[in-house]
Amino acid sequence: MGRKLDPTKEKRGPGRKARKQKGAETELVRFLPAVSDENSKRLSSRARKRAAKRRLGSVEAPKTNKSPEAKPLPGKLPKGISAGAVQTAGKKGPQSLFNAPRGKKRPAPGSDEEEEEEDSEEDGMVNHGDLWGSEDDADTVDDYGADSNSEDEEEGEALLPIERAARKQKAREAAAGIQWSEEETEDEEEEKEVTPESGPPKVEEADGGLQINVDEEPFVLPPAGEMEQDAQAPDLQRVHKRIQDIVGILRDFGAQREEGRSRSEYLNRLKKDLAIYYSYGDFLLGKLMDLFPLSELVEFLEANEVPRPVTLRTNTLKTRRRDLAQALINRGVNLDPLGKWSKTGLVVYDSSVPIGATPEYLAGHYMLQGASSMLPVMALAPQEHERILDMCCAPGGKTSYMAQLMKNTGVILANDANAERLKSVVGNLHRLGVTNTIISHYDGRQFPKVVGGFDRVLLDAPCSGTGVISKDPAVKTNKDEKDILRCAHLQKELLLSAIDSVNATSKTGGYLVYCTCSITVEENEWVVDYALKKRNVRLVPTGLDFGQEGFTRFRERRFHPSLRSTRRFYPHTHNMDGFFIAKFKKFSNSIPQSQTGSSDSCASDSQVARITGNSETATPTNVDLPQVIPKSENSSQPAKKAKGAAKTKQQLQKQQHPKKASFQKLNGISKGADSELSTVPSVTKTQASSSFQDSSQPAGKAEGIREPKVTGKLKQRSPKLQSSKKVAFLRQNAPPKGTDTQTPAVLSPSKTQATLKPKDHHQPLGRAKGVEKQQLPEQPFEKAAFQKQNDTPKGPQPPTVSPIRSSRPPPAKRKKSQSRGNSQLLLS
Amino acid sequence: MRPLTEEETRVMFEKIAKYEKIMKLAANISGDKLVSLGTCFGKFTKTHKFRLHVTALDYLAPYAKYKVWIKPGAEQSFLYGNHVLKSGLGRITENTSQYQGVVVYSMADIPLGFGVAAKSTQDCRKVDPMAIVVFHQADIGEYVRHEETLT
Numbered sequence: 001m002g003r004k005l006d007p008t009k010e011k012r013g014p015g016r017k018a019r020k021q022k023g024a025e026t027e028l029v030r031f032l033p034a035v036s037d038e039n040s041k042r043l044s045s046r047a048r049k050r051a052a053k054r055r056l057g058s059v060e061a062p063k064t065n066k067s068p069e070a071k072p073l074p075g076k077l078p079k080g081i082s083a084g085a086v087q088t089a090g091k092k093g094p095q096s097l098f099n100a101p102r103g104k105k106r107p108a109p110g111s112d113e114e115e116e117e118e119d120s121e122e123d124g125m126v127n128h129g130d131l132w133g134s135e136d137d138a139d140t141v142d143d144y145g146a147d148s149n150s151e152d153e154e155e156g157e158a159l160l161p162i163e164r165a166a167r168k169q170k171a172r173e174a175a176a177g178i179q180w181s182e183e184e185t186e187d188e189e190e191e192k193e194v195t196p197e198s199g200p201p202k203v204e205e206a207d208g209g210l211q212i213n214v215d216e217e218p219f220v221l222p223p224a225g226e227m228e229q230d231a232q233a234p235d236l237q238r239v240h241k242r243i244q245d246i247v248g249i250l251r252d253f254g255a256q257r258e259e260g261r262s263r264s265e266y267l268n269r270l271k272k273d274l275a276i277y278y279s280y281g282d283f284l285l286g287k288l289m290d291l292f293p294l295s296e297l298v299e300f301l302e303a304n305e306v307p308r309p310v311t312l313r314t315n316t317l318k319t320r321r322r323d324l325a326q327a328l329i330n331r332g333v334n335l336d337p338l339g340k341w342s343k344t345g346l347v348v349y350d351s352s353v354p355i356g357a358t359p360e361y362l363a364g365h366y367m368l369q370g371a372s373s374m375l376p377v378m379a380l381a382p383q384e385h386e387r388i389l390d391m392c393c394a395p396g397g398k399t400s401y402m403a404q405l406m407k408n409t410g411v412i413l414a415n416d417a418n419a420e421r422l423k424s425v426v427g428n429l430h431r432l433g434v435t436n437t438i439i440s441h442y443d444g445r446q447f448p449k450v451v452g453g454f455d456r457v458l459l460d461a462p463c464s465g466t467g468v469i470s471k472d473p474a475v476k477t478n479k480d481e482k483d484i485l486r487c488a489h490l491q492k493e494l495l496l497s498a499i500d501s502v503n504a505t506s507k508t509g510g511y512l513v514y515c516t517c518s519i520t521v522e523e524n525e526w527v528v529d530y531a532l533k534k535r536n537v538r539l540v541p542t543g544l545d546f547g548q549e550g551f552t553r554f555r556e557r558r559f560h561p562s563l564r565s566t567r568r569f570y571p572h573t574h575n576m577d578g579f580f581i582a583k584f585k586k587f588s589n590s591i592p593q594s595q596t597g598s599s600d601s602c603a604s605d606s607q608v609a610r611i612t613g614n615s616e617t618a619t620p621t622n623v624d625l626p627q628v629i630p631k632s633e634n635s636s637q638p639a640k641k642a643k644g645a646a647k648t649k650q651q652l653q654k655q656q657h658p659k660k661a662s663f664q665k666l667n668g669i670s671k672g673a674d675s676e677l678s679t680v681p682s683v684t685k686t687q688a689s690s691s692f693q694d695s696s697q698p699a700g701k702a703e704g705i706r707e708p709k710v711t712g713k714l715k716q717r718s719p720k721l722q723s724s725k726k727v728a729f730l731r732q733n734a735p736p737k738g739t740d741t742q743t744p745a746v747l748s749p750s751k752t753q754a755t756l757k758p759k760d761h762h763q764p765l766g767r768a769k770g771v772e773k774q775q776l777p778e779q780p781f782e783k784a785a786f787q788k789q790n791d792t793p794k795g796p797q798p799p800t801v802s803p804i805r806s807s808r809p810p811p812a813k814r815k816k817s818q819s820r821g822n823s824q825l826l827l828s
Numbered sequence: 829m830r831p832l833t834e835e836e837t838r839v840m841f842e843k844i845a846k847y848e849k850i851m852k853l854a855a856n857i858s859g860d861k862l863v864s865l866g867t868c869f870g871k872f873t874k875t876h877k878f879r880l881h882v883t884a885l886d887y888l889a890p891y892a893k894y895k896v897w898i899k900p901g902a903e904q905s906f907l908y909g910n911h912v913l914k915s916g917l918g919r920i921t922e923n924t925s926q927y928q929g930v931v932v933y934s935m936a937d938i939p940l941g942f943g944v945a946a947k948s949t950q951d952c953r954k955v956d957p958m959a960i961v962v963f964h965q966a967d968i969g970e971y972v973r974h975e976e977t978l979t
Binding site: 327356357359360362363364365423424427430431433 | 883886903907934936938939940968969971972975976
């Protein structure tokens with residue numbers, strides 16, 4: 001490649017060549033006068049020759065002492081240098097040389113020693129800067145390196161003494177003045193010291209002679225106290241430099257770390273710098289640092305500063321991509337097909353006409369749509385003559401894509417909760433010639449109630465927008481923990497409603513696609529995992545062969561392994577907006593008992609109604625059984641339910657409110673039970689017991705079915721006992737944390753349960769608690785227990801279960817584990 | 829507006845019939861929540877006149893008997909809601925009578941909107957370049973200009 005002639009370009013990296021190969025300017029220096037600076041004077045040819053000779057001569061003396069890499073310095077070298085050789089780090093030498101004459105990097109006299117940050121072996125060496133500094137001190141200011149004295153004698157254009165002195169003085173002042181400003185802005189050639197404006201030399205001293213690889217620009221983490229100083233006047237260039245340095249150091253931390261500084265200090269510094277440089281809020285930046293490795297993080301942040309390319313989708317109802325491309329090119333638009341994964345997409349590089357106002361656009365030949373927004377529709381793959389629901393459709397891009405894939409057949413119900421944005425949906429659909437769509441204005445959570453039984457559902461849920469920061473930079477600062485959690489909560493509700501709106505027995509469908517334009521795990525994998533636990537759905541491959549797989553674990557959370565079939569897209573890797581897509585297949589229309597209460601109130605209300613209604617019938621227990629069995633596999637839920645049942649009155653009260661989580665679902669079921677329970681005198685505080693009593697009969701039936709599974713339970717077949725047993729179970733499942741009173745009733749049955757399965761550790765626990773009180777209301781307890789069992793199977797149990805359920809909102813996570821154990825016991 | 833011709837009426841009702849299935853489904857949705865169903869052809873005014881919207885263009889354009897093509901330079905002007913001048917007129921169907929309803933096309937045969945012929949075909953040949961030849965009634969630019977009123 002040849003040696004580059006650019007002295008300012010430092011060699012980076014630990015390569016061999018970096019050291020050995022100095023720039024061509026090192027040779028040139030011998031012959032040519034150094035770069036002229038303000039102090040330079042044009043020498044005559046003779047003077048130049050003499051200067052060159054002088055330089056050569058001076059170099060030889062120190063050369064013997066110098067290391068092989070030493071660079072010949074102009075004559076000044078021997079003068080002020082006490083150290084033997086001047087190690088000229090390949091990169092530094094020429095630069096310093098040139099810089100020095102320019103007076104740029106010359107440190108203030110007397111402060112050079114501290115700036116030495118070469119390799120340890122260079123300890124004794126004096127920096128070039130020092131050299132120049134000392135030279136300054138030593139009366140020779142000429143940029144050629146010649147003594148003023150010798151110069152004086154030899155050169156034709158002798159400077160008057162006064163002129164020389166003036167020049168020296170100027171140079172010194174300039175050096176001192178420049179050093180300060182140079183410190184701030186040009187770090188690359190100097191040692192890298194992140195020091196506040198106030199006292200660089202002192203700081204450097206404090207940090208000690210940091211010995212860093214010559215090849216690496218030394219970076220010193222400012223002492224902790226210094227961190228805050230940047231807030232006053234952050235110099236973006238410096239901050240940017242520091243970011244790069246810290247990333248480099250962290251990449252090879254063992255080798256490059258500064259002694260005594262922990263990794264977290266570097267990370268903190270990096271976080272603050274990134275926040276300053278890219279204007280992010282602390283919370284979001286923290287989330288991003290958890291998501292991405294450092295190298296990707298910077299790329300991601302950079303990608304968010306730049307808008308994604310404009311893309312459009314051909315409306316195949318009215319034209320073909322080829323024709324459209326031709327027409328637009330004729331109008332002066334520079335475009336290309338989007339990629340081989342899309343048959344209708346085009347990417348626009350630039351355009352002489354507004355791309356959103358061409359006659360072709362107005363005639364509905366294409367729609368402006370982000371590339372990542374085309375993906376969920378491709379994943380959903382709607383077929384002709386199907387019934388599709390688009391729950392959050394505004395502004396209508398995905399809806400119209402679905403309509404064109406269906407060729408205007410079938411029916412699409414396009415819904416959105418925002419009336420303003422619905423207008424754009426109407427406009428767009430009319431413009432694009434979509435005729436098979438009904439547009440409605442409902443809250444998405446009302447869905448299965450309004451109309452259900454769709455073949456496919458698309459849910460593009462409202463999100464925090466962390467994937468489209470390039471479109472809306474306000475997201476950088478205005479999102480915090482609460483926003484994310486609120487979004488996640490809404491998304492969970494919507495997803496459950498969407499799942500309930502799908503008809504699992506559809507001949508051609510039964511699919512649901514959930515997507516967001518966010519990249520946080522809380523809104524994506526967590527929501528999907530929640531749905532997997534709560535409903536009879538499973539994840540299937542999206543059909544998109546590119547994109548990153550979703551996480552199956554993230555920090556302390558663990559998700560279902562099928563999450564690997566979901567897809568994530570990032571702006572910095574795919575050059576499209578950040579996106580997440582998950583495709584579900586619903587395999588059963590029934591709703592798991594434990595999860596009956598969907599988080600929103602109407603659902604739970606309806607569920608309660610359902611439950612109570614069911615309990616009346618109480619007949620399909622047999623039918624329930626088979627369903628129960630599969631449900632029992634989802635032991636967690638049943639377990640939860642059981643636990644819920646075991647809860648005390650408090651839970652009963654809770655049941656009145658819409659359930660929030662899956663546990664709530666259990667509670668929901670128990671809610672129904674509650675009503676019954678209350679009628680029965682509760683053994684202990686829990687009304688559950690009462691409900692147990694009532695439900696004992698149906699429970700008994702159900703239990704009968706279950707009995708075989710639960711060996712222990714078999715014993716207590718009598719309705720009374722059974723119910724109490726059930727109660728016991730329920731209790732156990734819902735860790736009777738506060739419900740000692742309940743437990744007594746539970747106890748008796750629980751004991752039996754305990755015998756059932758050694759593996760059910762929880763039962764003993766539950767039992768122990770209940771033991772104290774074992775009282776009679778065994779019957780109710782049994783019923784409750786039975787109910788629990790019944791509840792756990794998602795299906796038909798509700799009738800019996802509901803009464804019990806009401807008493808116990810399942811407690812939180814702890815109960816989960818217990819109930820799982822319990823349910824196993826029950827069902828075994 | 830002009831009265832619908834027989835043909836147009838037939839066409840319109842044909843299209844509407846297609847929506848029957850969709851309409852039944854839409855009956856589930858309560859009235860105040862239903863925003864749009866199918867394609868809005870137009871609206872009835874208080875005096876029971878039927879005003880066609882540009883959204884009906886897709887359906888009526890293929891059946892139009894009288895067409896007017898305008899030059900590329902005049903497209904933008906028409907899309908902004910201006911009338912068509914003689915200088916922008918490219919072609920016009922023969923035998924167009926005055927005040928006849930027409931469909932306006934671009935030279936690339938993209939339907940741009942509805943209009944009313946201000947002059948008969950013969951007269952169009954005779955008038956000066958700045959005379960209006962087609963009155964603007966509806967154009968596809970309204971999708972962008974009048975998005976709020978489209979429903």
